[in-house]
Amino acid sequence: MLPAETVLRAAARWLRLLNGTHLAQAWALIRADSRYTDLTQTQYAAALQWLQTLKLVADAGRGDELAADVVALPEALLNVVLFERGLEHASPAWLADADQLIPDPTELPGDALQLAKVLGLTDAAAFNAALRVHGKIDLERRQLIGSAGELELVILLEDLYPGSTTHVALKHDGFGYDILFRYGEYEWHLEVKSTTRRGRLSVHLSRHEHDVGARDPQWRLVVIGLDEGLKLRALATAKHSKIMGRAPRDFSQLSQWASVLHQLGPDDLDAGLNLGDADVLDAAASCRCALQGIGIQSHSMFAWMPQLDA
Known part of the structure; x- marks a missing residue:
């Protein structure tokens, strides 16, 4: 299952913060800046642990920096990666047959739509990402x-x-x-x-x-x-x-x-x-x-x- 919406929101914030700061600095901002205090520290801690499980953030004790394959990605692409890793880890029942069950973005299941909404992805972007995850798992x-x-x-x-x-x-x-x-x-x-x-x-x-x-x-x-x-x-x-x-049938030697x-x-x-x-x-x-x-x-x-x- 995917985490609660509040934890998903916290995870997206962690990725944005850790893309330019270290863990201690990020925690300081979370505790002091009013833009972040609408979520509890428990929710932030749960989100950080989830990101570690997804291998987007290094394990505790090693700096808690972003994984090398996502460092310096723009925020929009970080959110796409988070969508894909989160969906793959949750492995909802529909994912194995996504190519058959989801012919277009209007057929995306509720859990995928919720995750996309929290991360600011369009339905089309979420649809493409879900099919990529399905293809990898398949x-x-x-x-x-x-x-x-x-x-x-x-x-x-x-x-x-x-x-x-x-x-x-x-x-x-x-x-x-x-x-x-x-x-x-x-x-x-x-x-x-x-x-x-x-x-x-x-x-x-x-x-x-x-x-x-x-x-x-x-x-x-x-x-x-x-x-x-x-x-x-x-x-x-x-x-x-x-x-x-x-x-x-091939209709051209070029294709x-x-x-x-x-x-x-x-x-x-x-x-x-x-x-x-x-x-x-x-x-x-x-x-x-x-x-x-x-x-x-x-x-x-x-x-x-x-x-x-x-």
Whole structure:
């Protein structure tokens, strides 16, 4: 939760004061200047502690000066940074889905609007700042979930087919896929996208990953559903034609797309690890049969999971 409005106001004043004075001088102004005495010293102390938690002010005993990355910023930008750090620390429930829930500034939730009002930000500035915070948190979360999903798939494949996998993403992130999987004389290149979301399935694909998938007949896009403990609970393979057919198009050599966000549903996926094609149908069918079982008990946890074959 965000602090009370009085503490937010005190925090904004601390940033303004500490941008040009040291702690002792700032405290002296707060105690003596009528512009600051409308708030209590307890509220100022709580605000200072909050700023330390946000890493905007150094810990007590080290001078209590502004953090190096915000020193000398204009007041307006200091308030934007305070808005972003405060929102990130509070982590309201809507923040994880801000890109979907807040299409424009008029849809900002009440807590964000209150913080913006106290800091003197316009709704548009608060909207842009909230989306920046969402993007940072979303990226960090996706990286954590992505690594967990790759590891879960490696463990599963190794349990079924010992020695079959090489987790190439641990060694180099430029191959355009994460796992090299071998089955007999065949091999596949698995790009793994993982999620804990039960309803909406959003898959971020870089231009490089897409281009590798378009050129490499062994490339497959695999979707992993993880539970709250980041354990594998669902497994599906994206239909290649759907992924390639929806990619953006470059209309000029001077402007090229760099990444794409796919929204996928059951019709875009095959249950299990579907490696099938005309040349390796028998081998792929054997793999898929073994790996389809992952979703039998729990695929209904995920609305995006297709029904398993009978």
